[in-house]
Amino acid sequence: MYNYTEFDTAYVASRNAQFRKQVERRISGALTEDEFRPLRLMNGLYLQLHAYMLRVAIPYGTLRSDQMRQLAMIADRWDKGYGHFTTRQNIQYNWPKLSDVPDILDALGEVQMHAIQTSGNTIRNVTADHFAGAAADEIEDPRPTAELVRQWSTDHPEFQFLPRKFKIGVSGAAHDRAVTKSHDIGLRIVRGGNGVTGYEVLVGGGLGRTPMVGQVIRPFLKKEDLLPYLEAIVSTYNTMGRRDNKYKARIKITVFENGMEKFRDAVDARFEEIKRDWTGVNAELLAHIEQSFLPPAFRNAPEDGYEIARKADPVFRAWTDTNLTEHRQPGYAIVTVSLKAHGATPGDATSAQMRLLADLADKFGHGELRISHEQNVVLPHVHKSDLWALHGSLKTEGLATANFGLVSDIIACPGMDYCALATARSIPVAQEIATHFQKLGLEEDIGELKIKISGCINACGHHHVGHIGILGLDRAGVENYQITLGGDHTENMVVGERAGPGFAYDEIVPAIERLLRAYLDVREDVSETFIDAYRRLGPAPFKAALYPDEAARDAA
Amino acid sequence: MARAYTPKVVTANALIEGDVVYLTADDIWSRNHAEAELIEDEAHAQLRLLKADRQRDRVVGAYLADARPGPNGPEPIHFREAFRTRGPSNYAHGKQEAGNV
Incomplete structure (x- = not known):
């Protein structure tokens, strides 16, 4: 690291x-x-x-165990x-x-951490795939690139007063887990025709009040051109971007209003200028940084007892079924530790949980931890023979919830319980959905599902790209929740479609139940997920479930 | 006819803790909404807000919030202001912890 x-x-x-x-x-x-x-x-x-x-x-979501312990210490001492x-x-x-x-x-x-540029109209914390360096489908670890971008963007004198905040996300795998298409700039490491890796550069993505899917501005950028090219994009945005209206100041609006062609031409012209004078040490520096992200010394050991434990313990088996992801290294697994115990606040971790995670990372995970944009903690490198012991330890702090990717694994912003910008609460809605479906015993049956909740139009909770999105609003002094359907946060990003009128605070959980019962009724079989059923059938059966009175009227 | 003026309280956040505070009739910053001065006159409200704005070594972001009289003192009207009188709903932190609700 x-x-x-x-x-x-x-x-x-x-x-x-x-x-x-x-x-x-x-x-x-x-x-x-x-x-x-x-x-x-x-x-x-x-x-x-x-x-x-x-x-x-937490740059590119990567933490060392000593950093996690320090975060716990800070929580205890000053929070x-x-x-x-x-x-x-x-x-x-x-x-x-x-x-x-x-x-x-x-x-x-x-512990080599800071809070610089986590706010303001600057280039913010660079994010990356939380399975970086571990995922089986990875072309290349995106973190050296993310670290290079962090160094370039930190305190960059030209980019401290941009028209608006600026977010860069990096993915190095076929499957995009870093939501690159919702970033001001998305970088996807791809392999070119000659086998050499470079970047597919996306620009103009963003959620918020005007959600837009990032578009390719350059299908293949040579690695050595990364910094001058990024500099050209941000510099072009810095001059072309609007400063007259905060809501039209993000690069997505600059690209939209000028058109991709004009914007790309301006970037290319600037790129030629910058490249001519570029003295940056891009390639050498990147090569140097890559040395910090070499894989750990993986063990070549038998998967002792793993399958036996799975057979013997149904709780362990359920957890391994949901919370593990395929690792590139034989014998290893990527473990997602859920911070979404039913009824807990999504993304919250107590200091005791943080310390346990740090200890377990040292004991079983080469001292490495990741934070996912889905608000879970990841132990990226765990040998399968250690999973049984790991699971037993996680249970002691309520960290063994087997719900990764299920109905209760909800993204929720802090909402009006904390945030000054929020127009409604998010956390209690997430808590109630999680406990409600646990009580109904339907979580496993419903299967893979992404519910994402934002407490205002700024969309920190990514509601637009949830299979089910929930947006909390203030309607005439009362909390009101709008549902969007069919969103997708992956490389095939889709902005969800608004289902209809919003629901009052005490109506939103029953509405979600009607929606998911409708899905269980219409799916072809258990292998058809909610989003697959939605894509096959369109919104009609789901809208009918959400608004039964209207459906009855239409039928009459 | 002029619209009736919705009564107001002056509210802000304490400079050091950030906790929600309310200006009382005797110029003290209280952590309790019910102790706030309920201001029923628009001109007086502006004067009180100016007074709050000048106390930059004690409070941040003073503004006027709608309120109504209640049996124990002024009560908030909007749900956002109601949350500010209590603290978050997921933990008994903030004013719930400090015994101010």
């Missing part, structure tokens, strides 16, 4: 020292809130509904004993005191 250089360490320390002084001046009254706000946002500190919130970057993992592979602390934040940032610096 990547280790900070002396340069990185000194940079983070100097930023923390600056911010400490800024906080002191704010508390003394020397700085007004208007003056302080952009400074705190540059360091990931928000003021939310009930308290400050500190958003800490309320837990942290919230987000859809952008960050961790958020919901209750820090302003006066404690400089100490928290120093504690993060001790």
Whole structure:
């Protein structure tokens, strides 16, 4: 894994020292809130509904065990004993005191972490496939690229005041688990005709109030051209992007309003200029970074007892059926540890859970952890002979829920329980859906399903690309929930279609039940998932289930 | 006829903790909505908000929120303001923990 250089360490320390002084001046009254706000946002500190919130970057979702332990320590010492993992592979602390934040940032610096550029109109935390370096379908580990982009974008002098925030996601596998098509720039590592790897570059994706699927701006970019090309895109956006209207300021609008052809021409022209003068050390630096992401020393050992344990213990078997993903290395598995125990807050982990995960990563997983955009924790490299012991340990902290990819594995933003921008709550809706379907005993029968919930139009909960999306709104002073159907977050990204009028807070869970019972009725057999049935039949039978009164009227 | 003025309270977040606070009639920042001054006159509301805005070493982001009289003092009208009086619904943190609700 990547280790900070002396340069990185000194940079983070100097930023923390600056911010400490800024906080002191704010508390003394020397700085007004208007003056302080952009400074705190540059360091990931928000003021939310009930308290400050500190958003800490987990670059490309990769954590070492010592970093996870430090996150637990921070939760205990300066927060309320837990942290919230987000859809952008960050961790958020919901209750820090302003006066404690400089100490928290120093504690993060001790383990090579920071909160820089987790807010503001800059290039944000670079995200990547959470199965990077482990997935069987991987062409190449996307993390060296993501780390290169992180280094290039951090404190980039030209890109600190972009028209709006800017998100870059990287995938290195055939199946896109990094939602690259919803990013301002998506990078997909692909193999060219001559066998050499390069990037398919997507631009203009985004969710929010105007959801758009990213489009290919360059089908194959040579690796050595990555930074000058990224610089050309962001530079073009920086000049062409709108600053008159916050809601039209993202690059997706720039591309849409100008058209891809015009935008691409402008990028190409800028690229030629930049490339001519480029002195960056792109290729050598990338090669150097790649050395930090070499695979661990995998064991060549028999899968002792794994199948025997599966046969003997149905709980273990159910967990292995849902929570494991195929690893590239024979004998190994990728373990998704669910942070979605039924009734729990999606993405929340207590300090005890974080410490256990760190210990288990050391014991069984080469010290590595990942945070997924689906708000779960991943142990990317576990030998199958260790799974039984791992599962037993996970149970001790409520981390052995066998629901990865099922109805209760819900993405939910913090919503109006925490977020100052939210228009309705998300967390209690997620909690109730999870406990409700557990009570009904239908979770296993329903099978693979992505429910994604956002508490406002900004779509942090990715509702547009959920098989079932739920969007919480404020309708005349009352919480109201709109359902979208048929969304897809993968390489075949589809923005879901709004089903119809919204539902009141106490109507939304019954509506989801009607929807899923309709699916069970219409599916061809158990192998046909909800999304497959929706694609085959279209929205009609599902809308009829959601709005039975209307359906009855139409039939009459 | 002019529309009746919806009464207001002055609310903000405390500078250090970020906790929700309300301006009382005797110029104290209370953590309890029921102790807020219920302002029924628009001009007076603007004056009170100006006073709050000047206290930049104590509070952040002061604004006027709709409220109505209740048996124990002012009550919030909008659900967002109701959540602000309590804290989150998933844990008994914030004001629930501090005994302010």
